[in-house]
Amino acid sequence: MTDQTTRAAVEAVWRLESTRLIAGLVGVVRDLAIAEDLAQDALLAALDQWPHEGVPPNPGAWLMTVAKRRALDMFRRSERRQQIYATVGRSIPMHLDVDMTDAVDRVEDDVLRLMFICCHPALTPEAQTTLTLKMIAGLSSREIARAYLTSESTIAQRLVRAKRTLTAAGAALEEPKGAEREERLTAVLAAVYLLFNEGYSATAGDMWTRPLLCKEALRLGRILTAVSPGEPEVFGLTALMEFQSSRLQARTRPDGTPILLDEQDRSTWDYAHIRRGLAALDQAAAGGNPGAYVLQAAIAAHHARSASAGETDWAAIAVLYEQLGRVSPSPIVELNRAVAVARAHGPQAGLAVLDRIGDAPALRGYHLLPAVRADFLAALGRTDEAEAELLRAAQMTANEQERAMLRTRAERLGENK
Incomplete structure (x- = not known):
């Protein structure tokens, strides 16, 4: 060798x-x-x-x-x-040539245990999630920064402080039990969610998706439903990941180029994932007032149930995004709501939503803002503006496949003038 x-x-x-x-x-x-x-x-x-x-x-x-x-x-x-x-x-064999088949999995799930450890109460919620993403997913500071819509240096400093805080607190790195475990659950769910998102839409590199990250996040979500059966948000997040996982294979062509939702062949969606997602969503809905993950799963369920893009109930999705915005206010939620509003009520209505969030600090440098705006402008016949927005979006993304797709869309607009 x-x-x-x-x-x-x-x-x-x-x-x-x-x-x-x-x-x-x-x-x-x-x-x-x-x-x-x-x-x-x-x-x-x-x-x-x-x-x-x-x-x-x-x-x-x-x-x-x-x-x-x-x-x-x-x-x-x-x-x-x-x-x-x-x-x-x-726990150590005397020789490396002995049978070590079970040497790695010392406990039921070391990775899940480490997630709860990283979410120690001595850390801020942001530090908990950042440390978990670094330790569990091996995400780079750049990838985590993209998930948080912040700078790479900020994330690097947050990681250093988190490790120092754990050491200074004398934190015993034991798996939490009972009430303490439940207190850390919110941060663990946030980490699983961001882990899945990085797999679903990669920050950088030459692949648009990283399916192994999605698979690992979904595995952890399923484990959490078993250890926290009374938590609706656990089932909501797991349902969301099941729905999104159903589309993973349909999101890219054999050469890796992206396929957007409206263009996907829905016969290739994995309906076993969809069935599991619907079952988990039913379990979550039994918990009363829906939280952020349950609402996102309900949105994904509308797509999963639609036989074609044209049959999607965008008005209902827009209402769900409005509810999500009240439960978990965020410029990203408003950006997604703008898409739903545009599909339900026209591109001008979508632009009106975008105009209210265009100056949000969290969206500075976020490539999907100009990309979405380009869609609305193109639908309104404002081709030159749409082309410029697509090129701006292409400059912002670090993902090679996404950059190529955005440039191709801009070129097509230019050809059709």
Whole structure:
């Protein structure tokens, strides 16, 4: 195996296993920063050994074992040796060639446990969600900044402060129980939601979607419905992710170029996801007054139930967005409401909504604002303005597929003048 092939293999394993590796190590060492360092040490060991020894049959377990051995060496030199040595030592096989099939999954779900740990009450809600996205999804500061509509430097500073705060608080990195677990649930849901959104519409890179992130977020959502059966918003979020997941395969062509909702072949939607989404939404609706996730799921359900784009009940969707705006006020919600209003009542009505949010600080640099405005302007016959807005939107996005799509749309407008 060449060094280049090995490095590619290590990088692929790291993308798949790093979150579970860190999550499992936190359960052993009770320190997030140390867990990250140990995981990186294991990665370096793989880069050093795998070119000569080959990629092991269970690379995730190999990384975990190496990281635990490094932890054991560290604890031997630490003042806490008597406390932790026996616990760590019992979980480490003496040789790397033993069967390590179950070495990674120490608890029922290390990743979900780590999510609750990252949402420690010593942190602000924004820091909780940011840290969770970094640790669980491995999102970059840039990707998280896009989700928060803020700067990359702000997110980087937030991550540093979050880790320092956990250390200063002497936070025991244990899975919370009972009432404390419920208190952290809001932040966990926010992290799962942002994780899914990054998968559904990637911030940057040459792929418009990142299905593995969506799959992981949905998996976590389903687990949450089992551990929090009395929480309507848990079922609402899971329903929303089921509905959106049903369209993932239909959102891109074989070459990766995007397919917008109106152009999608709805026969390719995954109706098993839709059925599960409707069942989860029914469960959520039984909880009384709908929250933000339940309302978003109800909006997605209208699309899921519509046999064609032309049959979509945009007036009902506009009403749901109005309700969502009262429950969870946001310029993004208003941007989406503008689309629904335009489809239900005409592009001029949609522009009127956009005019009220055009100067919102949170939308500065947000490419979908000019992209949506372009749609309305084109429908009104204001082709030159629409073309300019599409080109402006293309400059704002960091996603290559989306940029190409926006430029193509602008070119087509120019050709049809």
